[in-house]
Amino acid sequence: MRGFQLHEPETTSEAVDLLATHGTQARPLAGGTDLIAGVMRDQVVGKGMPYPTHLVDVMRVRDFAGIHFRPEGVTIGAVTTLFDIADSAALAASWPLLTRAAGDVASPEIRAVGTLGGNIHQRPRCWFFRNKDFDCAKKGGDICYAVKGDNRYNAILGGNLCYIVHPSDLAMALLALGASGRVVSPRGERTIPFDEYFIGPDVDLLRETVLEPDELLASVTIPPPADGSRQAWQKINEKGAPTWDFAVVSAAVSMTLGDGVWRDGRIVLGGVAPVPYRARVVEDALAGRDVRSSLADAVAALGRVARPMGHNGYKVQLIEHLLSQVILEAVAAEPAAEIAGGASSS
Amino acid sequence: MTTGGTNERTAPRLVIVLAYPDGSLANPWFRAYKRVKRGVRTKGLNARVELRPSTDVPTETDVLVVPAGTNPEAWLVGAPHVLTSAAESVQADVDGLIATLLADGRLDYAPAASRRSAVHRGALPVDGRARSLDEPG
Numbered sequence: 001m002r003g004f005q006l007h008e009p010e011t012t013s014e015a016v017d018l019l020a021t022h023g024t025q026a027r028p029l030a031g032g033t034d035l036i037a038g039v040m041r042d043q044v045v046g047k048g049m050p051y052p053t054h055l056v057d058v059m060r061v062r063d064f065a066g067i068h069f070r071p072e073g074v075t076i077g078a079v080t081t082l083f084d085i086a087d088s089a090a091l092a093a094s095w096p097l098l099t100r101a102a103g104d105v106a107s108p109e110i111r112a113v114g115t116l117g118g119n120i121h122q123r124p125r126c127w128f129f130r131n132k133d134f135d136c137a138k139k140g141g142d143i144c145y146a147v148k149g150d151n152r153y154n155a156i157l158g159g160n161l162c163y164i165v166h167p168s169d170l171a172m173a174l175l176a177l178g179a180s181g182r183v184v185s186p187r188g189e190r191t192i193p194f195d196e197y198f199i200g201p202d203v204d205l206l207r208e209t210v211l212e213p214d215e216l217l218a219s220v221t222i223p224p225p226a227d228g229s230r231q232a233w234q235k236i237n238e239k240g241a242p243t244w245d246f247a248v249v250s251a252a253v254s255m256t257l258g259d260g261v262w263r264d265g266r267i268v269l270g271g272v273a274p275v276p277y278r279a280r281v282v283e284d285a286l287a288g289r290d291v292r293s294s295l296a297d298a299v300a301a302l303g304r305v306a307r308p309m310g311h312n313g314y315k316v317q318l319i320e321h322l323l324s325q326v327i328l329e330a331v332a333a334e335p336a337a338e339i340a341g342g343a344s345s346s
Numbered sequence: 347m348t349t350g351g352t353n354e355r356t357a358p359r360l361v362i363v364l365a366y367p368d369g370s371l372a373n374p375w376f377r378a379y380k381r382v383k384r385g386v387r388t389k390g391l392n393a394r395v396e397l398r399p400s401t402d403v404p405t406e407t408d409v410l411v412v413p414a415g416t417n418p419e420a421w422l423v424g425a426p427h428v429l430t431s432a433a434e435s436v437q438a439d440v441d442g443l444i445a446t447l448l449a450d451g452r453l454d455y456a457p458a459a460s461r462r463s464a465v466h467r468g469a470l471p472v473d474g475r476a477r478s479l480d481e482p483g
Contacts, residue, residue, distance in 0.1 A: 024369040205371040
């Protein structure tokens with residue numbers, strides 16, 4: 001691994017000023033399970049993706065820490081570990097989708113160190129992107145090697161000159177829960193709904209989020225669950241439980257029903273697209289209909305919009321089957337509890 | 347620089363760089379780069395087209411093309427030709443500049459030998475035409 005300079009700011013302004021000073025040579029560092037143990041160790045660099053020579057350790061910035069419950073929702077600091085999220089009984093009562101997703105990430109060791117912000121902003125797992133010998137389009141190179149290469153794990157939806165899949169389980173869950181991110185920079189702060197947070201290669205080849213190089217995610221806020229909200233989450237990895245691996249496909253559902261009829265909700269799919277994929281085509285097919293009786297037709301709508309590549313056609317059936325299971329699980333789930341309110345942790 | 351064989355090449359006379367803001371490569375700009383590169387190759391020009399972030403523009407750049415709304419002076423001082431262009435018009439803008447450079451003699455076509463495609467069967471170069479491996483010589 002090449003050398004780097006480690007900065008340890010203690011305030012938000014120090015952290016964002018460091019990022020602004022060093023530009024794309026700097027990266028924010030939290031648990032480091034992807035940045036150090038993956039991207040830097042494996043020399044994942046390219047013409048448009050320089051090796052980071054300045055790491056800005058954000059773990060000491062108080063503004064980025066803690067889980068705070070308020071009547072208007074819960075705010076989770078970006079450096080909160082996945083373990084703390086998965087272990088929170090209060091979060092599990094109102095947002096079981098989130099705690100299930102957090103508890104399914106990687107291994108216990110990684111969850112003890114990995115953070116919410118790091119999980120959301122981890123880089124793609126595409127093996128061409130991760131291999132230092134391929135200067136692929138996502139790293140500023142000329143082509144996407146997945147187009148003609150082994151693309152068994154690549155996108156079946158939404159690819160455009162690059163066919164990565166978004167790797168974050170928590171991003172799926174947070175999008176399904178209607179969360180928003182508070183983003184800070186030298187210019188102040190802004191709140192970005194997760195509906196607008198992620199961008200695919202159809203917008204920008206080098207980025208997976210709308211964040212500028214000098215911006216940091218400070219915290220995520222999740223609104224209270226809708227009255228009677230039912231949530232479910234599952235992911236399939238290649239070797240099956242209990243192996244700890246990235247999802248081949250995953251599905252997150254948060255919905256409200258009225259006598260078995262879909263009233264409102266969100267369906268988000270992972271492992272299929274360069275962004276957490278909001279399956280509006282399925283939501284629209286379920287809207288106002290009895291979920292159980294219209295489920296098969298609704299899920300089949302995915303097959304009509306999917307564009308599988310040479311080696312990943314299996315993902316279409318797999319995600320249709322998984323999504324059916326997850327929706328039925330949500331239908332049978334106990335409604336999420338209202339926010340207990342008041343109790344916060346730092 | 348390699349000499350001899352079917353892939354004899356000389357250094358390109360003109361270096362065209364499409365640059366983008368550090369850390370962000372808009373899809374339309376990437377597509378524009380591919381079009382310009384393909385156009386130069388198709389025309390057989392003695393030029394090289396590259397795509398680079400603003401912090402890594404080579405000093406030998408002859409033509410710097412930057413997206414509309416950016417400040418090329420901050421990216422490279424001294425490129426003989428600087429074009430500011432929108433993605434949808436960059437092909438036409440570069441074509442116009444190339445026509446001017448050809449007329450002025452500051453750009454020419456690549457030598458015929460270097461423009462010949464190299465044919466390989468597996469790892470073996472094949473001179474001129476495809477032959478069966480069973481053929482002598």
